Amino acid sequence: MKFPARNLLLLTGALVLSSCGIFGGDDEELKPAELLKFSAKISIKRLWTAKLGGDSEFLRVALQPVGDGHRIYAASRDGNVSAFDPETGKQIWRTELDTDLSAGPGAGDNFVAIVTSDGYVVVLDAGNGEENWRSYIAGESLATPLIRNELVIVQTVDNRLRAFSVFGGAARWTIEQSTPPLTMRGTAAPVSAGANVIAGFDNGRVVAVDIESGGVEWETLLSPPTGRSDLDRLADVDGAMAVVGQDVYAAGYQGRIASIAVESGQILWAREISSYTGVSVDWNNVYTVQDGGEVIALSRRTGAEIWRQDALLRREPTLPVSFATTVAVGDFEGYVHFFSNVDGEPVARIRVGSSAITSNPVVVANRLYVQSDAGTLAVFVVQEPARKRGAPDIADEGA
Numbered sequence: 001m002k003f004p005a006r007n008l009l010l011l012t013g014a015l016v017l018s019s020c021g022i023f024g025g026d027d028e029e030l031k032p033a034e035l036l037k038f039s040a041k042i043s044i045k046r047l048w049t050a051k052l053g054g055d056s057e058f059l060r061v062a063l064q065p066v067g068d069g070h071r072i073y074a075a076s077r078d079g080n081v082s083a084f085d086p087e088t089g090k091q092i093w094r095t096e097l098d099t100d101l102s103a104g105p106g107a108g109d110n111f112v113a114i115v116t117s118d119g120y121v122v123v124l125d126a127g128n129g130e131e132n133w134r135s136y137i138a139g140e141s142l143a144t145p146l147i148r149n150e151l152v153i154v155q156t157v158d159n160r161l162r163a164f165s166v167f168g169g170a171a172r173w174t175i176e177q178s179t180p181p182l183t184m185r186g187t188a189a190p191v192s193a194g195a196n197v198i199a200g201f202d203n204g205r206v207v208a209v210d211i212e213s214g215g216v217e218w219e220t221l222l223s224p225p226t227g228r229s230d231l232d233r234l235a236d237v238d239g240a241m242a243v244v245g246q247d248v249y250a251a252g253y254q255g256r257i258a259s260i261a262v263e264s265g266q267i268l269w270a271r272e273i274s275s276y277t278g279v280s281v282d283w284n285n286v287y288t289v290q291d292g293g294e295v296i297a298l299s300r301r302t303g304a305e306i307w308r309q310d311a312l313l314r315r316e317p318t319l320p321v322s323f324a325t326t327v328a329v330g331d332f333e334g335y336v337h338f339f340s341n342v343d344g345e346p347v348a349r350i351r352v353g354s355s356a357i358t359s360n361p362v363v364v365a366n367r368l369y370v371q372s373d374a375g376t377l378a379v380f381v382v383q384e385p386a387r388k389r390g391a392p393d394i395a396d397e398g399a
Contacts (some may be wrong), residue, residue, distance in 0.1 A: 029372045033293070035335070041347040042326070044338065045383040047367065048089030052375045054078035060358060061117075062103040062142045062189070064371050067364035068126065073105045073112050079113055081105060083129060086367065087117050089379065093129035097122060101191075102140060108147030111166050112155075114142040121154050123166065135169040137162060143187040149211050153197055156195060159201050161207075163214060173214025177201040188250070188278065193262045198250075200237030205251050208265060218265030223255020239278020240360060242286075242317050244300065249286050251275040257288055259303065269303035272284040277360070282322035285341060289317050295329060297344060304321045307344035312337060319360040323368050324382045330357030336380075338368055352378045 011115045035304045036199055053076025064068035065074040071083045071092060079097040084090065089242045097116070104114035111132070112124045122134040123142075139156035146153040146318060151163045159179045164170040196208040196217055204223035208214055222237055241250045248260040248267065257279060258270040273296065285306055293313040297306040312331060319329040326338040326347055335356050338348040353375035360371045 106145035113145035165259035223252025
């Protein structure tokens with residue numbers, strides 16, 4: 001069975017609370033970290049917002065915006081897929097699919113792909129939003145579809161990776177990995193690396209597959225399961241992966257963060273850090289969130305720790321993403337936190353709304369796109385100069 005990440009944390013918290021009650025411990029330690037006051041060092045400007053549709057609070061679906069260089073695409077839980085002008089926020093088209101959505105959108109080759117909760121991948125024309133086709137994938141998907149080389153690649157929670165022709169939806173190939181008795185709810189979105197697609201699985205493996213043929217080029221055991229119980233042996237690679245040059249970066253729950261050679265699958269370096277949010281990268285650093293909520297930056301080349309920030313402990317932070325000179329992180333109260341990418345110190349904070357942000361923020365060009373669980377899309381830029389005379393301190397906005 002799948003084991004929800006939120007439920008896993010609640011179970012762990014319940015056990016600790018129980019023991020604290022028995023031994024007289026302090027329950028305050030288990031509360032989310034309080035927001036600290038600080039002086040903002042940069043100014044964040046909201047460019048535009050859009051209401052996408054119904055909310056997805058507590059559902060933990062994988063809906064987040066994506067860009068293709070021309071438009072920004074986003075989708076709501078209740079079946080709306082929209083395209084926007086990134087400069088103005090003007091809605092270019094909106095398609096109502098009349099079914100709940102679980103993942104996406106993915107964009108590429110002038111197409112947009114979305115996954116429905118009842119097990120279909122749906123492909124739309126990127127220019128006008130018209131539905132081209134839909135195919136049954138026989139399983140739930142919580143991973144953004146990948147569109148590359150005229151293929152739509154979809155990963156489902158039962159550890160299958162499938163490819164369909166972007167023209168008509170004909171099945172091209174399928175690979176499957178073993179599924180452990182107990183896994184977390186979630187799936188790593190496949191990423192492309194040259195002629196391969198890289199996928200992470202619930203058995204702790206990262207696999208490279210030839211995009212055209214579906215042949216497995218290599219597979220690497222990133223997070224070997226350990227322990228006696230099924231809970232102890234959770235080793236899912238469910239979080240975001242990243243590719244820079246000839247290196248793949250991935251993280252496993254109760255396992256490791258590693259840099260992997262694209263051409264061979266050899267692990268170049270690894271660190272014992274457990275994360276279910278995965279990793280993001282820039283040219284210098286790898287960013288992740290440890291299970292408890294610590295934001296961590298590692299050297300991309302060596303894996304050495306650069307800095308660690310504990311301001312978001314138990315605030316259910318999203319994956320940190322590189323944005324200008326900061327990393328941006330959403331939390332369960334609708335805040336987006338900005339930390340210096342040099343030393344991890346807080347430099348700004350904004351609030352999208354009162355609903356949680358569980359989808360990872362997305363950076364396209366010089367803009368940050370944040371989708372809240374309320375179905376709101378908000379877009380931000382770093383404003384220059386950092387602060388105008390008489391302007392309010394953005395660090396206190398919504399606090």
